[in-house]
Amino acid sequence: MSNGSPPARRRPTTTDTPSGGSASGGSTSQRPAVRRSASGAVPSTRSAPAVPSLPVTGTKLVCSAGPCAGQEFALEEGEYVIGRANDNPICIPDTSVSRKHVLIRRVGGGWAASDLGSGNGTLLNGEPLTDEMPLSPNDTLTLGDTELTFNDSSNATMMMPMPSAPPPRPGRSSTRSSAPAAAAPAEADAGGEESGAVAPRRPPPRPEGRVRSARGRAAVTPPDPMAQQRKKRMLILAAGVFVLLVGVLAVMKVQQQRQAESDAQKAQLAQERRAEIDALFQEAKNLIRDGKWADAKARLLELQEVEPGHVQLPDYLARVEKEIPNQEALDAAKSALDKNQLGPAAASLAKVGKDTQLFETVRALRTTLKDKADKRVRDALTLLEQKDLDQAKAITDDVLAADPEHRDAKVINEQAARAIAIRDAPPPPPTVKAAPKPWDQAVDRFRDGDLNGAVAMANACAGKNPQCKTLMVQLTDFGNLYKKLEDLDAKGLARLLDLDKKITKGQGSKLSRNAGTRAANIFFKSASSAKAAGQYGRAMENAQRALQADPGHAGANNIVAELRAKAKDLYLQAYALKDTNPEDAVPKFREVMAMTPSEDETHQKAKTWVEKLK
Numbered sequence: 001m002s003n004g005s006p007p008a009r010r011r012p013t014t015t016d017t018p019s020g021g022s023a024s025g026g027s028t029s030q031r032p033a034v035r036r037s038a039s040g041a042v043p044s045t046r047s048a049p050a051v052p053s054l055p056v057t058g059t060k061l062v063c064s065a066g067p068c069a070g071q072e073f074a075l076e077e078g079e080y081v082i083g084r085a086n087d088n089p090i091c092i093p094d095t096s097v098s099r100k101h102v103l104i105r106r107v108g109g110g111w112a113a114s115d116l117g118s119g120n121g122t123l124l125n126g127e128p129l130t131d132e133m134p135l136s137p138n139d140t141l142t143l144g145d146t147e148l149t150f151n152d153s154s155n156a157t158m159m160m161p162m163p164s165a166p167p168p169r170p171g172r173s174s175t176r177s178s179a180p181a182a183a184a185p186a187e188a189d190a191g192g193e194e195s196g197a198v199a200p201r202r203p204p205p206r207p208e209g210r211v212r213s214a215r216g217r218a219a220v221t222p223p224d225p226m227a228q229q230r231k232k233r234m235l236i237l238a239a240g241v242f243v244l245l246v247g248v249l250a251v252m253k254v255q256q257q258r259q260a261e262s263d264a265q266k267a268q269l270a271q272e273r274r275a276e277i278d279a280l281f282q283e284a285k286n287l288i289r290d291g292k293w294a295d296a297k298a299r300l301l302e303l304q305e306v307e308p309g310h311v312q313l314p315d316y317l318a319r320v321e322k323e324i325p326n327q328e329a330l331d332a333a334k335s336a337l338d339k340n341q342l343g344p345a346a347a348s349l350a351k352v353g354k355d356t357q358l359f360e361t362v363r364a365l366r367t368t369l370k371d372k373a374d375k376r377v378r379d380a381l382t383l384l385e386q387k388d389l390d391q392a393k394a395i396t397d398d399v400l401a402a403d404p405e406h407r408d409a410k411v412i413n414e415q416a417a418r419a420i421a422i423r424d425a426p427p428p429p430p431t432v433k434a435a436p437k438p439w440d441q442a443v444d445r446f447r448d449g450d451l452n453g454a455v456a457m458a459n460a461c462a463g464k465n466p467q468c469k470t471l472m473v474q475l476t477d478f479g480n481l482y483k484k485l486e487d488l489d490a491k492g493l494a495r496l497l498d499l500d501k502k503i504t505k506g507q508g509s510k511l512s513r514n515a516g517t518r519a520a521n522i523f524f525k526s527a528s529s530a531k532a533a534g535q536y537g538r539a540m541e542n543a544q545r546a547l548q549a550d551p552g553h554a555g556a557n558n559i560v561a562e563l564r565a566k567a568k569d570l571y572l573q574a575y576a577l578k579d580t581n582p583e584d585a586v587p588k589f590r591e592v593m594a595m596t597p598s599e600d601e602t603h604q605k606a607k608t609w610v611e612k613l614k
Helices: 174-195 214-219 225-289 293-306 313-338 342-350 359-385 389-402 407-424 438-447 451-461 466-483 490-504 512-532 536-549 554-577 582-595 601-613
Strands: 053-055 059-065 072-075 079-083 102-107 110-115 140-143 146-151 157-159
Touching: 225 293, 225 313, 293 313, 313 342, 313 359, 342 359, 342 389, 359 389, 359 407, 389 407, 438 451, 438 466, 438 490, 451 466, 466 490, 490 512, 490 536, 512 536, 512 554, 536 554, 536 582, 554 582, 554 601, 582 601
Parallel strands: none
Antiparallel strands: 053 157, 059 072, 059 146, 079 102, 102 110, 140 146
């Protein structure tokens, strides 16, 4: 280039960017930074000139692992589906990522993420993303092998235009560098229309007789004494600051060592105290396991003084306070059993709570009580046979105090009581045979089946004695009903039989036999129908009426026997329910009473339980 004209300007390619270096080309050109949109598309390099970037605010996702590592995805407004499918706003070509994997959307003033039912799931900061969760700066989303970091800081980088003039070259004076700088914009405008980038300008060749630069002149300037003094003072000051920092660090190190020793000593003391508390608590639990509730309470109270805030202490204290009375009651029951005092033993056992942990001891004492009761009853029977009535009654009284339903004890007690009453009763006064009453002869005639003779005798004394007059009315009513015997229904027959009992004082007459047989058949039919319908109480009532009319009626006797067997089974069912479900047991006991006569033993037992359960 001997003619001194400037060198020809080189047109840059789309992948080159001016480096701002010297004319010698010593610095290499760089590829422009790729700036992706939310959909992952790369903007065209021809859309705008490639210029240096400045930090601006923005929201984006930075891929730190996976096939897209190093890429950034800007987030603006709306929603962004991230997945393997190509039609997603943010496409991740990762086989471990589902086609529609996760959704990022704007929520209020921030952003939130939710999993879209992906196969491998989504992790937010290492935790499974099950619901929609808000995103905070530096939160990490893990999608299979891909990791995305949410960045919402104000340091986002975007392409911003800057002045295109290159900085002055070192070693050149301001007069020499000003001319190329002024010519640069014109050349940049000339080349920018086609390539979209600013080409570096090659400086012109140096003239023969150029002036020495300011840098060359500064090299021969003598040193400044004041500057050397200032430099020396700065070095001394820096050395002092360094020494001071070393001293501070040494003091801090000593303090840290002392603090560590103090913390270690405190930790050791705390560990020893914790071991002491654990040993005391374990001792209390061992005493509870052995059933020594009072000793356990003493240890727990000691533990409460040492550590009032012990978590398990209130529950154990409550259990101990509850079990101490139970233990005392069991000890009293055991002592009473050793003395054959069954009533006091049963009373002590009744004081034990149902939710006690000493249920094994309670079960064993109850078994012992039952065995002793049976043995004492056998002893009482032997004493009764030996005519030792008072001792037999005392033993059975004690047994019945423990078990009021003990059948053998009740029988022996009643026999002993009757024998004692007979033994201790005063001799009866001599009986004087009373003169026969005028109406007694009429009753005897009626009992023998002579209705007309009975009516005549009662009529003879009716004017003198009110009793004869009453008997006359009864005989007349009986005669009127007896005449219509074949036509009487169950109610009429019952009326006829009732008059027969009133006249004979319950002994019955020959005249009532036919009526009784007919009434028994009618009541038997009603009893059979009621039994078939499951109305056992009504069936028993009609069967008993049939037997009252005809005691030898075979069908009625069979119904009564069958219902008594059913009543016993029903009684056992009710008895099994009386403790756990007394509301259901009471109706069954009542049904047992309705199915059995009042003199029946099962009837009496059911009646007793109904009264107790009320």
